[in-house]
Amino acid sequence: MTTATLPTLTKKDFQTDQEVRWCPGCGDYAILAAVQSVFPELGIPREKFVVVSGIGCSSRFPYYMNTFGFHTIHGRAPAVATGIKAIQPELEVWVATGDGDALSIGGNHTIHMLRRNVGVKVLLFNNRIYGLTKGQYSPTSEFNKKTKSTPFGSVDRPFNPISLAIGAEATFVARSVDVFQQHLKETLRHAAAHRGSAFVEILQNCNIFNDRAWESITEKDARSERVIQLEHGKPLIFGKNREKGIRRRSDGDIEVVPLGNGIGEKDLVVHDAHHPRPSYAFLLSHMEQRPGFPTPIGVLRAWDDLPRYEDVMNEQVSDVIAKRGHGDLSKLLHAGDTWEVK
Amino acid sequence: MTTATLPTLTKKDFQTDQEVRWCPGCGDYAILAAVQSVFPELGIPREKFVVVSGIGCSSRFPYYMNTFGFHTIHGRAPAVATGIKAIQPELEVWVATGDGDALSIGGNHTIHMLRRNVGVKVLLFNNRIYGLTKGQYSPTSEFNKKTKSTPFGSVDRPFNPISLAIGAEATFVARSVDVFQQHLKETLRHAAAHRGSAFVEILQNCNIFNDRAWESITEKDARSERVIQLEHGKPLIFGKNREKGIRRRSDGDIEVVPLGNGIGEKDLVVHDAHHPRPSYAFLLSHMEQRPGFPTPIGVLRAWDDLPRYEDVMNEQVSDVIAKRGHGDLSKLLHAGDTWEVK
Amino acid sequence: GDAVDVLIAMNPAALKMNVADLKANGILIVNSDSFKENDLRKAQMTSNPLEDHSLDKYRLFSVELLRLTRAALQHLGVDAKTTDRCKNFFALGMCYWLYNRSMDPTVRWIEDKFKSKPLLAEANKLAMKAGYSYCEATEAFQVSYEIPPAQLEPGIYRSMSGNQALALGFVTAAQKAGLTLFQGSYPITPASDILHELSQYKDFGVMTFQAEDEIAAITSSIGAAYAGALAITTTSGPGMALKTEALGLAVAVEIPLVIVDVQRGGPSTGLPTKTEQADLLQALFGRNSEAPIPVLAASTPGDCFWVAIEACRIAIKYMVPVIVLTDGYLANGAEPWRIPKVSEIPEIPVSFEKNPEGFLPYKRNPQTLARPWAIPGTPGLEHRIGGLEKKDVTGNINYEPLNHENMVRIRAAKVAAVGQDIPDVAPAGDADGDLLIIGWGSTYGSITVAVKAQREKGRRIGHVHLRHLNPLPNNLGEVIKRYKKILVPELNMGQLLWVLRAKYLVDATGLNKIQGRPFKQQELEVKIEEMVGV
Amino acid sequence: GDAVDVLIAMNPAALKMNVADLKANGILIVNSDSFKENDLRKAQMTSNPLEDHSLDKYRLFSVELLRLTRAALQHLGVDAKTTDRCKNFFALGMCYWLYNRSMDPTVRWIEDKFKSKPLLAEANKLAMKAGYSYCEATEAFQVSYEIPPAQLEPGIYRSMSGNQALALGFVTAAQKAGLTLFQGSYPITPASDILHELSQYKDFGVMTFQAEDEIAAITSSIGAAYAGALAITTTSGPGMALKTEALGLAVAVEIPLVIVDVQRGGPSTGLPTKTEQADLLQALFGRNSEAPIPVLAASTPGDCFWVAIEACRIAIKYMVPVIVLTDGYLANGAEPWRIPKVSEIPEIPVSFEKNPEGFLPYKRNPQTLARPWAIPGTPGLEHRIGGLEKKDVTGNINYEPLNHENMVRIRAAKVAAVGQDIPDVAPAGDADGDLLIIGWGSTYGSITVAVKAQREKGRRIGHVHLRHLNPLPNNLGEVIKRYKKILVPELNMGQLLWVLRAKYLVDATGLNKIQGRPFKQQELEVKIEEMVGV
Numbered sequence A, B: 001m002t003t004a005t006l007p008t009l010t011k012k013d014f015q016t017d018q019e020v021r022w023c024p025g026c027g028d029y030a031i032l033a034a035v036q037s038v039f040p041e042l043g044i045p046r047e048k049f050v051v052v053s054g055i056g057c058s059s060r061f062p063y064y065m066n067t068f069g070f071h072t073i074h075g076r077a078p079a080v081a082t083g084i085k086a087i088q089p090e091l092e093v094w095v096a097t098g099d100g101d102a103l104s105i106g107g108n109h110t111i112h113m114l115r116r117n118v119g120v121k122v123l124l125f126n127n128r129i130y131g132l133t134k135g136q137y138s139p140t141s142e143f144n145k146k147t148k149s150t151p152f153g154s155v156d157r158p159f160n161p162i163s164l165a166i167g168a169e170a171t172f173v174a175r176s177v178d179v180f181q182q183h184l185k186e187t188l189r190h191a192a193a194h195r196g197s198a199f200v201e202i203l204q205n206c207n208i209f210n211d212r213a214w215e216s217i218t219e220k221d222a223r224s225e226r227v228i229q230l231e232h233g234k235p236l237i238f239g240k241n242r243e244k245g246i247r248r249r250s251d252g253d254i255e256v257v258p259l260g261n262g263i264g265e266k267d268l269v270v271h272d273a274h275h276p277r278p279s280y281a282f283l284l285s286h287m288e289q290r291p292g293f294p295t296p297i298g299v300l301r302a303w304d305d306l307p308r309y310e311d312v313m314n315e316q317v318s319d320v321i322a323k324r325g326h327g328d329l330s331k332l333l334h335a336g337d338t339w340e341v342k
Numbered sequence C, D: 001g002d003a004v005d006v007l008i009a010m011n012p013a014a015l016k017m018n019v020a021d022l023k024a025n026g027i028l029i030v031n032s033d034s035f036k037e038n039d040l041r042k043a044q045m046t047s048n049p050l051e052d053h054s055l056d057k058y059r060l061f062s063v064e065l066l067r068l069t070r071a072a073l074q075h076l077g078v079d080a081k082t083t084d085r086c087k088n089f090f091a092l093g094m095c096y097w098l099y100n101r102s103m104d105p106t107v108r109w110i111e112d113k114f115k116s117k118p119l120l121a122e123a124n125k126l127a128m129k130a131g132y133s134y135c136e137a138t139e140a141f142q143v144s145y146e147i148p149p150a151q152l153e154p155g156i157y158r159s160m161s162g163n164q165a166l167a168l169g170f171v172t173a174a175q176k177a178g179l180t181l182f183q184g185s186y187p188i189t190p191a192s193d194i195l196h197e198l199s200q201y202k203d204f205g206v207m208t209f210q211a212e213d214e215i216a217a218i219t220s221s222i223g224a225a226y227a228g229a230l231a232i233t234t235t236s237g238p239g240m241a242l243k244t245e246a247l248g249l250a251v252a253v254e255i256p257l258v259i260v261d262v263q264r265g266g267p268s269t270g271l272p273t274k275t276e277q278a279d280l281l282q283a284l285f286g287r288n289s290e291a292p293i294p295v296l297a298a299s300t301p302g303d304c305f306w307v308a309i310e311a312c313r314i315a316i317k318y319m320v321p322v323i324v325l326t327d328g329y330l331a332n333g334a335e336p337w338r339i340p341k342v343s344e345i346p347e348i349p350v351s352f353e354k355n356p357e358g359f360l361p362y363k364r365n366p367q368t369l370a371r372p373w374a375i376p377g378t379p380g381l382e383h384r385i386g387g388l389e390k391k392d393v394t395g396n397i398n399y400e401p402l403n404h405e406n407m408v409r410i411r412a413a414k415v416a417a418v419g420q421d422i423p424d425v426a427p428a429g430d431a432d433g434d435l436l437i438i439g440w441g442s443t444y445g446s447i448t449v450a451v452k453a454q455r456e457k458g459r460r461i462g463h464v465h466l467r468h469l470n471p472l473p474n475n476l477g478e479v480i481k482r483y484k485k486i487l488v489p490e491l492n493m494g495q496l497l498w499v500l501r502a503k504y505l506v507d508a509t510g511l512n513k514i515q516g517r518p519f520k521q522q523e524l525e526v527k528i529e530e531m532v533g534v
């Protein structure tokens, strides 16, 4: 409704007067650009946007967005965002966070917000490192990673953020890459369109403390060879010449098959992002760990039939009021057994 | 080795002089009995056992086990257990926890411990309620649950503990039920046999604040109709007369089929608990949400090829010592640029 | 009189007959198994007393004595009739726990009495122990002590417990401020009942959020306050400790928030069901760096209502987080409470910033030093806030040395400014004399009666009971000078004592009891006589 | 002399030529892009000075100036040669941030100087701003101040920063105690370097665990201590706040643990890279209920080594958690440190309980009140501990009133007992006189020089610098009486001042600076003269 009367906004409207302060070459610049160019498209008044973050390089994001912004404390953005949505469900709340902020100290708030399906969009800047604190390994760093805090290599196995989010009942999970601008914007649009919790992992390069972390995906050619772009309703095809596909096996598992000589699109898995159950998305979420399999990007899961937490919460209040009428304070104070002292 | 010389232990050896203080009829008694009868079978000296817990009715468990026991603070048992294992990897460390302790306040420590594959066994007493604090809903309570803190019904969707654990990279996940004594003991034996993190959800009845929470599974007949017992290498069959089975569909999903007229065991999914990848276990983990599907109990996943966190941690130390020799303190203090003041 | 402290009612008839003899706030254990429809009918009861609030003035424990006793004796294989008779011993076991008395004498008595029937003896002992264990198992059973009856001025009264009063106070404050009440909380004894109460008041638009932990409880409340709610978070000591990092954020972003700490015995998990006053210093200093916060304490169950409202008023007027301290004794204790007229209660003015004209997020009200409450959704007020140090007025991140010192002093001055609204203390009893007793919180009742008794014996004693612990009332230092000696009785090791010594350099004496229970009038009188001489 | 505070070395040759002019602990910015193999060969360097520790006495920032400048100017489309020349301005921008000066004058200068070449002007400005932003972006750059050089007694010296000294101190303590050192930690500025240091010492059997958060950091350390390690956890203010609930558990279960808080500017996230002393009251009181903990503070970077050892000794001897306070100034500041002989350092006796004979988990050593350290794996010592109140000696859960009071007092007495080992304070300067300056922590250097200067002007001043903040040295009260006036300079709003006033009822004066940087000698002298007269 308001949108009708809206002065159409531009990218400029979402930029602040604050110098953007990341290291030269940081992947965060590209993510900022993508968000600033998608927000104006959404037809939402600027004052309705709230960008909430924790602590980290990525969490400086709100300072550069000319919206309402809250740079909270380390790991707590999802909880703060939940409180905001409970009180003003119509606000468009986006969380900017990092692999440490969201998955290390903030892991519990992240999974609980997803479980509740609070209508918040989470942008996880995954650079597989703690940038702000000068480069310690993170919960997404690969096993045996050598960092400031692990000179002999880390001994933890990483989380797969997508698998974790799906295990936590996420209704929307997607992945994109800082340098794939068009794809990133498209992914952000899908996230914006989702009413429930939207979890977007963005592969981001920290060129100071973890340079080239995603090279195998971003380097020339790799994109087509080692990445598969998921699109709802389209068969799973990848390869420079779209010569490879993913097929179901009779045991329910998937396999990579070369297209041609008898094997065609009809034999391939057709991507169903809207499936009510999470198993298929979960299967895709870690396929890149298997030799010859590509890394999936795009929307893995977008099932939006579940009511939003903040809506159910507010409906419950209005239902009670509808049934009982607005509470009468004097009645409340006089409830129960009363007596008079003369 | 020690085991050879061991005086064989009995259930009595694991009982303490403390009165067991749970409400009459609480499911915790049955779990205590099962653990006390399985521990002596393991051939491990009693002083090697450490039972760690957080806070909750379930977390009083250590007081009743005549082993080393640590009743820590709410939600932190997995982290305390990790510290213990790092220093003494050969200890047999079991965590007793509840659905609130492990999944609400302790959710982050639980998933990180599983991700790291610390060699700790977690017994999650899931009574779908906060017992100790007089009955508030928990992260495993069903949607719209009426409790002390939600008189109009809860508005959260629950976690599925098994799905969450699998999403967090758990190498062993199993489920059993307080009143299925034999099955529970068998499940505990499997958990004990697993070297890495073992996550066991035990459906437990809180007869004071959430009585009959699991009735649909435990009541007479239900067990065979609504429960499927998973056994590695065996086909997925259930029903009072074992007349139903679970079959793969061509789209990779599963379906319940009646056995007979042409459909036999050969057509059914054969349970593979040892599969290196988690997708199959994940698929089973939430099938009971679908009409006509049974609740799986037993070992869903037991993949033990991954080294334990504490072992890698300690090997790293011994490797460095092997390479560099034991550190020389004096050398260390004199490292770098030194000069003499006369 | 021959009023009793505990009543165990096995059925409606028994309840009817004896409840009158039970002291106000006495313990009432009822066998809920025998309060079904037709039991009530038999006793000609039209409504179920376990639900109709008619027993509000007692500590009602409705327990399925029959079912629990059966469960406890299940494996013994005694006949049903015997089993059912054992429920008396189950109830007895509960009483022993509630008054933490040993069961041993009774065990011996049973063994002796039923010498001839060992199985029956066994059954009775088991039942009694089961009743004891049942209380120990959960945190459902909290002993509560009779609150010394105060002089009752005329008015309409009801029985009121501290947790209930807090809940009603917050609902009232929200109504008076015209704001949505948001409570982010994680259950913990003895604070959980505040959540239970407030979750029932959806018809007042109350939003209760049971968070995944205390950190999410307070940070969700911070988010709610930022979005324009009257936000509160309620907990007890261990949970309070978990909230301290987020408290610092609330101080830094200067938003209104009320934090309730219902103190319990510690340290660590400690004695969850017992009372204590040992979180005062945590409330005052338990945060990193200089993060001053106003602290209030309630003195009686009914006073919790007024303190809740006062805390909300300060939080909104000064845009600060405010800590409210109560304790297990107030939380579960009940007293007759004079019901105020809604019109007697002043409104709480709230003005959200609306005007983009020259809006700056840290531009301050000169009198209160409050910054504007500029909630998201307001056109033209888009701005950024956070926990990093910031320039005053503009709110832009700023690390300059002098700006930092300036901001630290402003945050302190803002809390000090609350002092404007704090009335001077006027000692009860003698306005000057030999002894001034300074108390805070739940010791009000016992100090009051002790002072009364001692003054009747002719001693010249004043009593100041502090509601505001930070800032302290402006004239307190001057009042202290009017007395020869100062006594500070606390259910801790001397925390207020420490504060008073530091602030006023007064050589006050502490009376410290840390036993999980309140002072006895006797204990106070002995100390008073020791100090002022007999 | 004409020694410089900052040196920017674009290549090895330049470094070689000028490094001698750089002050000890001065800032050294090196363009790491030009320190490759053959660059070094060209400059006839056999080893890479960026790695061979030869520059340890400076604050070395090795930065890829070339690559970063190129990245910053990428989109401008200026030629490579010009771009590369801009790296000088990139480095300049860094300096402006490090000394937080405004870039505006230089911006104007550039615009003027390159009037004719607007693109070049643009490029230089961009490069400078990029350098500035680069420092602001991460917490990698922390200004550090020159530590006033102390009198150096004869010996072998090396340059030592506070974080490095802590790390070495803990390794030494573990060796002297014959225990495995376990560090559970979550990175946070300015404490992270302790983790970075210790993670290198695996050849000393050191185990470092980077936890998922500060709560897991301390609770994993509690688990490690329980299992028999010398366990430490290291953090800064916000992380300290998160550990407070677990600190209570450590107090309740009475296990040895050392907690390091490297203080930084606050409240909340505050000023992560700036120094402050404002966590003292949090360290003393920031826990629920009565949970006393010994607190130590280091006074110089090198002193951190000795304080670390002292903290471990107390923790083990008394079976208590111990808090160590340092700050950003000590952590990053470096000073010449006299390397002790390993034999000079006393052993730390440890005796794990082994004997099941009459073992009871809370049976105490009469002199230290320490309970036995009975680690899992020891046959016959199976027992249960936890955070609930317990009976002394047996350790069984117990809620009895008198037992609780008894336990609270025992835990306090145990911390007080640490006083046995604390040497009496002997003031530096005059043993009595007009003014006693009482300091703690990183203000040691500046107070020392100020006192020296003022005494040379004939004023009678003593200086006590407290290492033990809880318990305080036994004779402190008596020493205070020997002076007319007491001055307590602190980089906070008066926290030690508060403690001294409360404890000794002394009307001490505070000198409080809260600007994220240390005292200037000047500031102290002005205050001294104000107090004792000119």
Ligand SMILES: Cc1ncc(C[n+]2csc(CCOP(=O)(O)OP(=O)(O)O)c2C)c(N)n1
Binding pocket: A055, A056, A057, A058, A059, A074, A097, A098, A099, A100, A101, A102, A125, A127, A129, A130, A131, A132, A133, A138, C245, D186, D187, D188, D189, D214, D238, D239, D242, D269
């Ligand atoms: C309570 C607390 N603990 C630790 C820190 C230090 N800290 C700030 S950000 C951060 C991690 C940053 O990593 P990530 O979330 O991946 O963000 P990035 O900088 O990589 O974008 C840490 C450990 C803090 N600010 N607060």
Ligand SMILES: Cc1ncc(C[n+]2csc(CCOP(=O)(O)OP(=O)(O)O)c2C)c(N)n1
Binding pocket: B055, B056, B057, B058, B059, B074, B097, B098, B099, B100, B101, B102, B125, B127, B129, B130, B131, B132, B133, B138, C186, C187, C188, C189, C214, C238, C239, C242, C269, D245
């Ligand atoms: C820090 C802290 N917060 C809250 C509590 C209160 N508390 C104790 S146990 C518990 C939840 C118990 O539920 P669960 O873990 O499911 O165990 P159960 O009693 O059901 O076995 C809560 C909220 C506490 N003891 N400490």
Ligand code: SF4
Binding pocket: A021, A022, A023, A025, A026, A027, A028, A057, A058, A127, A131, A132, A205, A206, A207, A208, A209, D137, D138
């Ligand atoms: S440190 Fe890494 S993530 Fe942080 S701003 Fe620099 S490049 Fe970006």
Ligand code: SF4
Binding pocket: B021, B022, B023, B025, B026, B027, B028, B057, B058, B127, B131, B132, B205, B206, B207, B208, B209, C137, C138
């Ligand atoms: S409250 Fe429930 S879970 Fe706790 S002891 Fe009683 S029955 Fe068991």
Ligand SMILES: [Mg+2]
Binding pocket: A098, A099, A100, A125, A126, A127, A128, A129, A130, A131, A138
């Ligand atoms: Mg990161």
Ligand SMILES: [Mg+2]
Binding pocket: B098, B099, B100, B125, B126, B127, B128, B129, B130, B131, B138
């Ligand atoms: Mg539970």
